[in-house]
Amino acid sequence: MQTSICTTNYNCAHALERHLQSVFSQLSGLEFEYIVVDNHSRDGSWEILRKWASRQPAMRVLSRRSTMGEGRQIAFSHSTGGHVMVLDTDVVYGPLFRRFVDAYFARDPNLSVQAIFCGMFPRDQWIRAGGRRSLNTNEDVDLWIRIARQGTMRWYPVFVGENLKEASASGMADYMSKRYSRGERTIRLLRREWDLFKTRDLGRVDLGSLINGNILDLDLGVSPGSWPQQRSTETRIEHFLGLARELKLSIFAQ
Template sequence: MSYSICITNFNDRPYLEKSLQSITDFAGRIDAEVVVVDSNSTDGSQEIIDDYLRRGLIQRVISTRCSRGRGRDIAFRNSHGDIVLASIDTDVVYSVPGLLQFVAEYMSKRMGKLFAVYGAMIGTRSCIEKIGGWKDLDRHEDNEISMRAMMAGLYDQDMSINVVMEHLSELRKLTLMESMKLTYTDYRDWYRIGLKLRNTPADALMKPHVLLSYLSARIRGVMPSPVFDKYIAELKGEGAGNAGRR
């Protein structure tokens, strides 16, 4: 079996070196190819990525403006491994022992399904192709593909497995505008994949940008899943909070 690690990056230069070091350390342990999609970063990320490419620690880099979901799909389509590790982001330092446990669990007990843990996903190439890959979403793209996998009987999860050592971007205090933009995007894409307005927390509905996100979702087009409520209930049952940081 061959492995691919699919990574997305956008303006994560402050965290990029530590993140890539943890990912490539793990890749060396399982002889995996590393594919990076950079969404035309403007902060100098490309210099670091190119250095890893020159040193042979990254095998393929694609630079194109895209959403995170589209980036995940581009990385997948440009990878070659039989087993694909995805939902890997460059604002996270990953635990090599955690990732090794994750892969071992998949290979021994979950093979053939899309398997999600806290901080990553893994699946066979044939499974991901059957589900249809990732949709063009900025947020919750991993929740959306998980629901399609669930509908196909190809989804499994264990949020007690945590592959994240440190989520670096969470250490940075957001400005008011950054916080509002994040909340807007978060709710917009929740609405797009199935969250109903009546199920939105009351405190969130008091925020004009959340209501605006609902209108934006309707304009962009919704893709509600019939298993949305079941999927969210299972996540809450495992204590995964906001879909396991996805």
């Protein structure tokens, strides 16, 4: 098996059909398997995933209570591919996605390369780095840094798909997504803070400089831009004041 797509899903029924259609159509002709761990969705996602798996022999669906990082690692443990591809189930992938994958295998299959909304990782590098840890926040950056220490991490700051998540819930504001109930929003916010504490050593890494110094241009006719980041330089007091505002918002938002 050449490539194992390892992903997770939680309440993304609004995007799943378009996501799956885009992935299977764009990767037509390639040897790949699609493994998704559903985190006990309650919006019909499981039924959509099971329907697709019944029609796609290369697709496997699992149901586990898990964080994003843990879910991806569970998917990885059931995979067989020489390369791991990380995708998001609320993203619809277009032609540039396929061109990125083709260029990666033609030019740099021995590197780990992260485009925006798609990561490609040689299996041995994923294993040596320890894989994904149980995180919702920083689960991607956490692995990038460990692979970067091997000297094989590169970035391609180009969007290869369209994220269907609400703009108001992007990045660190994911807890405000309408996918979550009011109670879940508060729990997700507190979990974000716990993950930030667990990965606090990443705050010492100048991620922008690391990425800018390791950009890979695959000559796809799209110039790499800057990597979208929401890393803050606020003081501890500013952070806790902001958290208090966010807690209030998560509790009272409709």
